[in-house]
Amino acid sequence: xxxxxxxxxxxxxxxxxxxxxxxxxxxxxxxxxxxxxxxxxxxxxxxxxxxxxxxxxxxxxxxxxxxxxxxxxxxxxxxxxxxxxxxxxxxxxxxxxxxxxxxxxxxxxxxxxxxxxxxxxxxxxxxxxxxxxxxxxxxxxxxxxxxxxxxxxxxxxxxxxxxxxxxxxxxxxxxxxxxxxxxxxxxxxxxxxxxxxxxxxxxxxxxxxxxxxxxxxxxxxxxxxxxxxxxxxxxxxxxxxxxxxxxxxxxxxxxxxxxxxxxxxxxxxxxxxxxxxxxxxxxxxxxxxxxxxxxxxxxxxxxxxxxxxxxxxxxxxxxxxxxxxxxxxxxxxxxxxxxxxxxxxxxxxxxxxxxxxxxxxxxxxxxxxxxxxxxxxxxxxxxxxxxxxxxxxxxxxxxxxxxxxxxxxxxxxxxxxxxxxxxxxxxxxxxxxxxxxxxxxxxxxxxxxxxxxxxxxxxxxxxxxxxxxxxxxxxxxxxxxxxxxxxxxxxxxxxxxxxxxxxxxxxxxxxxxxxxxxxxxxxxxxxxxxxxxxxxxxxxxxxxxxxxxxxxxxxxxxxxxxxxxxxxxxxxxxxxxxxxxxxxxxxxxxxxxxxxxxxxxxxxxxxxxxxxxxxxxxxxxxxxxxxxxxxxxxxxxxxxxxxxxxxxxxxxxxxxxxxxxxxxxxxxxxxxxxxxxxxxxxxxxxxxxxxxxxxxxxxxxxxxxxxxxxxxxxxxxx
Numbered sequence: 001x002x003x004x005x006x007x008x009x010x011x012x013x014x015x016x017x018x019x020x021x022x023x024x025x026x027x028x029x030x031x032x033x034x035x036x037x038x039x040x041x042x043x044x045x046x047x048x049x050x051x052x053x054x055x056x057x058x059x060x061x062x063x064x065x066x067x068x069x070x071x072x073x074x075x076x077x078x079x080x081x082x083x084x085x086x087x088x089x090x091x092x093x094x095x096x097x098x099x100x101x102x103x104x105x106x107x108x109x110x111x112x113x114x115x116x117x118x119x120x121x122x123x124x125x126x127x128x129x130x131x132x133x134x135x136x137x138x139x140x141x142x143x144x145x146x147x148x149x150x151x152x153x154x155x156x157x158x159x160x161x162x163x164x165x166x167x168x169x170x171x172x173x174x175x176x177x178x179x180x181x182x183x184x185x186x187x188x189x190x191x192x193x194x195x196x197x198x199x200x201x202x203x204x205x206x207x208x209x210x211x212x213x214x215x216x217x218x219x220x221x222x223x224x225x226x227x228x229x230x231x232x233x234x235x236x237x238x239x240x241x242x243x244x245x246x247x248x249x250x251x252x253x254x255x256x257x258x259x260x261x262x263x264x265x266x267x268x269x270x271x272x273x274x275x276x277x278x279x280x281x282x283x284x285x286x287x288x289x290x291x292x293x294x295x296x297x298x299x300x301x302x303x304x305x306x307x308x309x310x311x312x313x314x315x316x317x318x319x320x321x322x323x324x325x326x327x328x329x330x331x332x333x334x335x336x337x338x339x340x341x342x343x344x345x346x347x348x349x350x351x352x353x354x355x356x357x358x359x360x361x362x363x364x365x366x367x368x369x370x371x372x373x374x375x376x377x378x379x380x381x382x383x384x385x386x387x388x389x390x391x392x393x394x395x396x397x398x399x400x401x402x403x404x405x406x407x408x409x410x411x412x413x414x415x416x417x418x419x420x421x422x423x424x425x426x427x428x429x430x431x432x433x434x435x436x437x438x439x440x441x442x443x444x445x446x447x448x449x450x451x452x453x454x455x456x457x458x459x460x461x462x463x464x465x466x467x468x469x470x471x472x473x474x475x476x477x478x479x480x481x482x483x484x485x486x487x488x489x490x491x492x493x494x495x496x497x498x499x500x501x502x503x504x505x506x507x508x509x510x511x512x513x514x515x516x517x518x519x520x521x522x523x524x525x526x527x528x529x530x531x532x533x534x535x536x537x538x539x540x541x542x543x544x545x546x547x548x549x550x551x552x553x554x555x556x557x558x559x560x561x562x563x564x565x566x567x568x569x570x571x572x573x574x575x576x577x578x579x580x581x582x583x584x585x586x587x588x589x590x591x592x593x594x595x596x597x598x599x600x601x602x603x604x605x606x607x608x609x610x611x612x613x614x615x616x617x618x619x620x621x622x623x624x625x626x627x628x629x630x631x632x633x634x635x636x637x638x639x640x641x642x643x644x645x646x647x648x649x650x651x652x653x654x655x656x657x658x659x660x661x662x663x664x665x666x667x668x669x670x671x672x673x674x675x676x677x678x679x680x681x682x683x684x685x686x687x688x689x690x691x692x693x694x695x696x697x698x699x700x701x702x703x704x705x706x707x708x709x710x711x712x713x714x715x716x717x718x
Contacts, residue, residue: 055131059097062090064245071095071243072102075179079203080211080227080240082220086247087393088354088400091214092120092183093128096156099179104210105155109178114161116189117321118144119328120353125149125158126329145491146589147325161191162491168198169440169489173206181212184351186219188424188453194434197450198441200227203239216351217389220244226452252361252399254406261409264364265293269300271362271407272342276311279405282359283341285349287394289368289383291320291522292649294344295576299528301342312340319345322522324582331355347386350393354400361398363391365410371428376642377462378625379430380667387422391415424453431455431463432494436472439479440488466624469690470498486597492516499621500590501599506617508610509594510603511554515614517587518553519665519674521579525556525649528574536574543573544651547611548662548676550618552651557583615676616686622663623687627672628680629660635672638683638691647671 059065064085074081085091092113099111115121125142132139141150142158150157161182167174174180180199185192199211213223220242227240261267268286275284288294298316305314317331331349335341335357343355347367367386372379386394391408398404408415426434434455438446447460467473472484472494479485483501490497496516503512518524525540527533543559545551560580563569570577594601604613619626627635627644635644635658646652647668652659652675661683665674683691 055133059090059094059131062094063248064090064094067243067245068094068098072098074241074243075099075210075212078239078241079207079209079229080213080224082223082227082240082242083212083214083245084220084242085214085216085245086249086396087216087351088249089245089247091245092124093131095181095212095214097128097131100155104178108176110154110176111156111179111181112164112174112177113156113158113181113183114164114192114195115158115183116161116187116192117184117348117353118160118325119319119321119323119348120184121158121160122325123329123332123353125156128156128158144325146586161189161195165191165194165198165437166489166491172441173202174209175206177209179210179212181214183214184216185213185223186215186217187351188422188426190425190429190434193424193426193452194437196223196226196452200450203227204229216393222452248400249396250399250401250403252395252404252406254395254408256408256412256415257410259411260414261364264288264366264409265297266300267409268344268362268364269297269304271409272301273304273308275360275362275407276305276308276314276340276342279360281312281340282402282404283335283343283355283357284360284362285355285358285397286342286344286362286364287349288344288346288364289366290346290381291318291322292527294318294320294346295523295526297344299526301344312338315339315341317341317343319343319349320522321346321348322520322579322582324578324585327578347390347394349397350390355397356401358397358400359402359404361394361404361406363394363406363408365391365408365414367422369422369428370425370430372430372459372462373642374456374458374462376637376640377430377466378637378642378667380669382669385414385418387420388415388418389421391418426451426455427453427459429459430466431459432466435460435463436467436479436484436488436494439473439477440485444477467494469624469687470494470621472498482597490593495621495625497621499618500594501597502620503617504594504600504602506604506613506620507602507607508604508613508617509599509601510591511605511614512617513587513590513594513601514554514557514583515550515618517583517590518557520586521576521583523649524553524576524579526574526576527649532574539573540651541654544654545611546655546677547615549651549674550665550676551611551614553674554614556580557587560584615678616682618676619663619678619682620686622665623683623690625664625672626678626683626691627662627664629658633658635662643670645671646675647673649673650675652677 083091083095096111096113105111121142121144125140126136129136129140134140137149138151138153140156141154143150143163144160145162182192182195203209203211211227215223224240224242229239230237268288272284272286286297288297295318298318301314301316315335319328319331331343332355341357343349349355365386366383367390368381368383370379371382395406398406435446438449443449464477471480472487474480479488486501487494487497492500496519500512500516503509526536528536543552543556545555556575557580560575565584567577570580591601604610624639626638628638630636636642637644659677661678661680662675663678664672
């Protein structure tokens with residue numbers, strides 16, 4: 001499938017009133033408004049009081065500009081600099097340019113900036129390229145998973161934190177870089193924490209490398225102490241310093257509901273429509289927990305706003321992580337005249353980017369986070385209350401251009417009960433991917449690695465056991481060759497990578513590449529509200545394959561490509577067009593990686609036992625996620641006998657009878673998602689080290705074991 005043409009976003013220049021007519025879209029990462037000039041009657045970028053100035057003059061109006069020389073001085077004096085400043089102060093776009101102007105990109109060296117989120121990487125790179133008056137991908141470029149927009153002339157490279165972790169495998173000392181800037185470090189993503197630990201080790205060997213840690217919250221001392229290599233009382237020998245940048249925030253009036261909302265999805269729609277009816281012009285930002293909620297609210301707002309009279313039109317835009325970059329960029333467009341923009345987002349819009357024009361924020365009070373259950377060793381996507389820090393970040397989105405309002409769909413008494421901050425991802429996630437990366441980077445002693453926040457020991461042990469069961473490490477804890485090394489290099493979770501890398505053995509690598517690509521998107525089907533809901537359900541049943549969700553995904557993708565990857569076809573069949581386009585891009589990348597590793601691309605289409613080949617291959621990677629039907633009507637995991645339910649969107653629900661044995665991809669709360677029907681003997685056949693037959697001929701679980709306890713201890717401690 002040919003990839004859609006990508007148009008580089010353009011920014012409004014002085015006097016421009018219609019960006020679309022000039023073939024581009026306006027994007028603003030930093031706001032350039034002053035309280036004296038803010039005009040509450042408008043919510044668009046046309047409110048910019050500096051519109052008559054050149055871009056270079058506008059740069060001097062950002063709060064960080066007055067710190068330019070001091071930042072450069074501190075980088076000469078210290079190896080690590082902690083920059084504290086609120087989102088919007090200019091640190092993400094200006095600091096890299098200050099470094100380039102000061103000569104840090106000379107002699108072919110790169111200035112690298114990491115972000116936890118894809119959308120921030122793309123928008124920041126586009127903005128800086130525009131400020132440099134260069135074409136995106138040349139002097140300034142970006143790299144995200146499955147998309148590299150750089151060339152040999154690139155001096156400033158924005159990337160996700162995971163990309164830099166992978167670069168370390170081929171360049172352990174980051175010799176291509178003169179400066180590494182870890183942006184949005186306060187989010188404490190698992191890859192950011194991993195990078196912080198690795199960079200602390202690298203700077204002891206590369207005295208010429210400079211590290212900048214950028215944070216929007218006041219936790220700078222933690223980062224400074226972590227990077228300060230001075231073990232004496234002599235402060236003149238400190239290797240890390242802090243600089244604080246004043247932000248530009250307007251007051252935000254917080255409103256609380258009188259009682260907890262019984263349904264925050266419907267509550268957010270009601271709140272948005274009430275704001276639209278009663279509040280002056282100004283865009284709205286709604287925070288929800290996931291893609292399904294975002295899409296549902298977008299549809300409800302479209303349906304319920306159609307009959308509204310004597311009000312401006314609503315322009316409703318979704319924003320979530322798996323949305324294609326070109327779709328995410330639409331939220332940065334200015335609202336047309338007579339239109340109010342409503343951005344419906346996950347926590348992706350919390351801190352990484354500044355969306356222009358936001359005057360009102362609606363906060364549902366919840367967030368979707370991954371959390372490892374120590375009882376069953378399975379990582380679940382959990383909907384949990386936000387932290388107070390996150391709630392404050394969300395409210396702050398409304399105070400960037402003028403005084404704003406934040407509507408929290410929970411009482412003030414509930415806010416007081418919220419945790420102060422979010423637990424770092426490394427302390428609540430399955431650590432198999434982290435251990436795999438560390439082993440690939442030569443860090444054999446994973447328990448003694450210098451973590452900013454030390455992960456639980458049980459999570460480390462469970463991660464080691466899973467990698468051993470998958471064949472990624474041997475009984476001494478070393479990466480296996482070639483499987484373990486290849487798994488580490490694939491930009492996929494370990495179970496996904498194992499499934500794909502061994503797919504040729506089952507003669508279905510073409511189909512598995514499609515399925516693994518489809519698993520990287522959140523939802524395949526769209527569930528509309530109102531009268532269309534039943535029609536969507538009937539249409540979904542037509543795609544359903546009795547053997548489960550994985551083959552249903554394969555069926556949907558095949559029909560999508562056979563119909564020319566048409567958005568019209570997707571709309572008629574209630575299929576996620578944006579998600580399928582992203583899956584097509586990912587699939588193409590995965591096939592290229594398979595060819596690089598000389599894995600044959602084979603198809604089982606039309607062959608006898610076609611579905612069995614695919615499902616057996618899935619078992620080869622997902623055997624640890626197996627469950628058996630319990631007499632109570634629920635499922636229990638085979639290994640830990642832990643109760644599980646079927647996710648409401650699974651095609652397994654269409655069967656007359658639930659299957660006895662299944663595997664699943666992930667868990668949402670206590671419900672299994674992405675399920676396939678399997679035969680129990682496949683588990684014993686493909687994972688005899690993990691399962692065995694019991695005395696009654698039933699399949700029983702057993703712990704993945706090392707050859708002896710001494711070897712297991714070595715694997716944990718090496």
